[in-house]
Amino acid sequence: MTPDAINRLVANLAKLPGIGEKTAQRLAFHVLRAPPEYARSLAASLLEVVDKVRLCSRCFSLHDGEEGTLCGFCTDTRRDDRLLCVVEGISDEMAIERTREFKGRYHVLHGVLSPLEGIGPEQLRIRELLVRIKDAPIEEVIVATNPDVEGEATSLYLTRLLKPIGLKVSRLAQGIPMGGDLEFADQATLARALASRRDM
Numbered sequence: 001m002t003p004d005a006i007n008r009l010v011a012n013l014a015k016l017p018g019i020g021e022k023t024a025q026r027l028a029f030h031v032l033r034a035p036p037e038y039a040r041s042l043a044a045s046l047l048e049v050v051d052k053v054r055l056c057s058r059c060f061s062l063h064d065g066e067e068g069t070l071c072g073f074c075t076d077t078r079r080d081d082r083l084l085c086v087v088e089g090i091s092d093e094m095a096i097e098r099t100r101e102f103k104g105r106y107h108v109l110h111g112v113l114s115p116l117e118g119i120g121p122e123q124l125r126i127r128e129l130l131v132r133i134k135d136a137p138i139e140e141v142i143v144a145t146n147p148d149v150e151g152e153a154t155s156l157y158l159t160r161l162l163k164p165i166g167l168k169v170s171r172l173a174q175g176i177p178m179g180g181d182l183e184f185a186d187q188a189t190l191a192r193a194l195a196s197r198r199d200m
């Protein structure tokens with residue numbers, strides 16, 4: 001009989017994306033064999049993430065500042081206020097940031113339009129995007145959603161909203177394969193796609 005505590009740990013680990021039952025078991029036994037300080041530090045950092053990390057109230061990136069304060073991307077005075085990159089999620093923002101090619105601001109939608117899954121514009125940070133654009137000196141919006149069906153639909157939807165306001169709207173150039181994922185694109189490909197973005 002496996003102790004309940006281990007079963008609970010395995011069940012919780014197995015809920016993580018990409019972790020099956022077997023891997024969860026291996027991780028659980030690894031934690032058990034490691035010095036107890038490791039488990040304590042792991043538990044503490046899990047709690048710290050939940051307690052301290054929140055969304056920036058302007059761009060919806062993650063940050064660990066006080067409630068209602070802005071993140072580093074929004075407060076960095078060296079970044080270009082005229083350029084705004086709209087991404088689906090935090091991991092896409094991180095991928096673009098790794099290219100070191102983009103020096104504008106970000107806006108994280110936290111998803112894409114997906115009528116089948118019941119995700120409409122209200123479920124994304126689109127209203128907030130329109131509000132922040134109203135009183136910012138933004139000239140160009142780069143829609144960096146993934147080149148898949150939902151990403152394309154979201155990009156079209158945003159283009160129809162943003163172009164009439166007089167904004168330049170661009171999309172990442174090809175190089176990112178259709179159906180591909182920004183998160184997994186290599187830095188050079190993503191940097192090239194960013195540099196040769198196309199008008200919408």
Ligand SMILES: [Zn+2]
Pocket residue numbers: 056057058059060061070071072073074075
């Ligand atoms: Zn921010």
